Amino acid sequence: MSQTILYARVSTTDQNLEHQKSQAVAAGFHLDEVIADHGVSGVNTKLAERPEGKRLYDKLRRGDVLVVRWVDRLGRNYQDVTDAIRDFMRRGVVIRTVINNMTFDGATTDPMQEAVRDALIAFMAATAQAQAEATKEAQKAGIEASKGDPRKYRGRKPSYNRETLERVQAMLAEEASISAIARVTGLSRQAVLRIKDDPVKVETAMAKWAA
The missing domain is CATH 3.40.50.1390 (Resolvase, N-terminal catalytic domain)
Known part of the structure; x- marks a missing residue:
């Protein structure tokens, strides 16, 4: 079973x-x-x-x-x-x-479906590693910032939480439109575009503001 x-x-x-x-x-x-x-x-x-x-x-x-x-x-x-x-x-x-x-899963034998599946897996795995690298860099920056004013180091606080960010990333992986993602998540188109265009910078900002 x-x-x-x-x-x-x-x-x-x-x-x-x-x-x-x-x-x-x-x-x-x-x-x-x-x-x-x-x-x-x-x-x-x-x-x-x-x-x-x-x-x-x-x-x-x-x-x-x-x-x-x-x-x-x-x-x-x-x-x-x-x-x-x-x-x-x-x-x-x-x-x-x-x-x-x-x-x-490995059920499909169609080469195009396999290619799409493998591309999604690769994108998600790469995003996970980018998150880890961004967090590490933010931690290093945090050590330096502790010598001065942390508020100057943190920059602007993201308008979304981790769960919303992951949902945006998942929809981007599925090639959903920017407008559709904004509508589903409640974010602005500009916020979605920032996540799409510079995921490492986004992850760094998230790490900086992690409580």
Whole structure:
């Protein structure tokens, strides 16, 4: 019998396992099990090398569904994330995201559909790594700013939170129009364009204002 497993990675004190679980349930997922790694870097530690990440490789079987809030929970290293997703797909596992309910599987044999799927996976994995790199740079800048006035360092506070940003990024990956994204998220077209045109700068600003 197939099973649906939520994998959560809680790497910092401002992240919450229950929040990731409740989001999945609210999105309509019926979870058979929740597997979570705590205090583990998504940049430096591969999924297969994490204590609970290893369990995914042991437990998941053909027909199972792996649920993640977003691909950055699998990791923030482009190569590791893309390798992991492709490995699971080869095993016959379906990967689904809570945000925008995206689905990745190895069922299609049509080369065009495969190309679109792989491009989406690559975009999402690259975005996850960009987020990590931007956060690291913001932290470095924060150390320097602590010597003076932090307000000068932070700049203008973003008009959106992390969840809204991830939704915009997901819709951009699906090639939704700027107007449609603005309408769905409640952001201005200018804000959406800034996210599209300079994602690293956006991530840096988000990291600076993270509470």
